[in-house]
Amino acid sequence: MSDVDDARAVNASLYEAFETADVDRMQRVWDDVAPDAVVCVHPGWPMLRGLGPVLRSWSAVMANTEYIQFFLTDVRVHVRGDVAVVTCTENVLTEVTDAAHAGATVVATNVLVRRPDGWRMQVHHGSPVLGRLADEADGG
Amino acid sequence: MSDVDDARAVNASLYEAFETADVDRMQRVWDDVAPDAVVCVHPGWPMLRGLGPVLRSWSAVMANTEYIQFFLTDVRVHVRGDVAVVTCTENVLTEVTDAAHAGATVVATNVLVRRPDGWRMQVHHGSPVLGRLADEADGG
Numbered sequence: 001m002s003d004v005d006d007a008r009a010v011n012a013s014l015y016e017a018f019e020t021a022d023v024d025r026m027q028r029v030w031d032d033v034a035p036d037a038v039v040c041v042h043p044g045w046p047m048l049r050g051l052g053p054v055l056r057s058w059s060a061v062m063a064n065t066e067y068i069q070f071f072l073t074d075v076r077v078h079v080r081g082d083v084a085v086v087t088c089t090e091n092v093l094t095e096v097t098d099a100a101h102a103g104a105t106v107v108a109t110n111v112l113v114r115r116p117d118g119w120r121m122q123v124h125h126g127s128p129v130l131g132r133l134a135d136e137a138d139g140g
Numbered sequence: 141m142s143d144v145d146d147a148r149a150v151n152a153s154l155y156e157a158f159e160t161a162d163v164d165r166m167q168r169v170w171d172d173v174a175p176d177a178v179v180c181v182h183p184g185w186p187m188l189r190g191l192g193p194v195l196r197s198w199s200a201v202m203a204n205t206e207y208i209q210f211f212l213t214d215v216r217v218h219v220r221g222d223v224a225v226v227t228c229t230e231n232v233l234t235e236v237t238d239a240a241h242a243g244a245t246v247v248a249t250n251v252l253v254r255r256p257d258g259w260r261m262q263v264h265h266g267s268p269v270l271g272r273l274a275d276e277a278d279g280g
Binding site for chain 2: 034037039041043044045046047049074076078080081082083085087089105107109111113122123125126127128129130
């Protein structure tokens, strides 16, 4: 596989780990060589820094999520040396009640770094697309 | 200056250009060597791609902003080869009416690439810190 394909696969692993609430797989997605450089922004959250706090946040988020499914669109990968920048739109489907689901749109910037055993995530930044502002963007 | 200082200065230029509504300076912040790789997410907005659309969005945003001031905190720079990842918190002060100002918190991930004439911004991703979720994050 090419660098771009590899980075795309690791990027997809983040979402698959979340969908299956797989804590071990989530841990393998992230870079543990430079744990202090790890950054994660969950949509609407402040910035979390450091591998430990980031993994704990994922465990908490996954424990509090009954059902979630991601449909990634507009995935672009740019590799420059040992860094891959993946940008994408997350079309998110979650369960609100037993009978109702809700959709949401999140945009994400994910920075991956090359390690001897493959690409690992150093930064995940997801942010909510808010309706009113999205309309303004369309007109701007 | 070191790579880190240089990248930090270019990162600051983005906010200074916005504060002064300086379209030319804003343009000089961004990478024009790989214009298709340019990405910008204004807080709450969908993802904008391409140097042209991104610069037009900044012109529109700056034209519609009476007053804005940024106090950057928790600025971290990680350089790896020809890529610098800058993460920070934007403490934003804007004018709501002639007499009233409002504060907001935005977190940002900015990706800079090395060019012959210095660092240029390839990705700016800003996202709003929402109150309710921020409280949850504190407790999680």
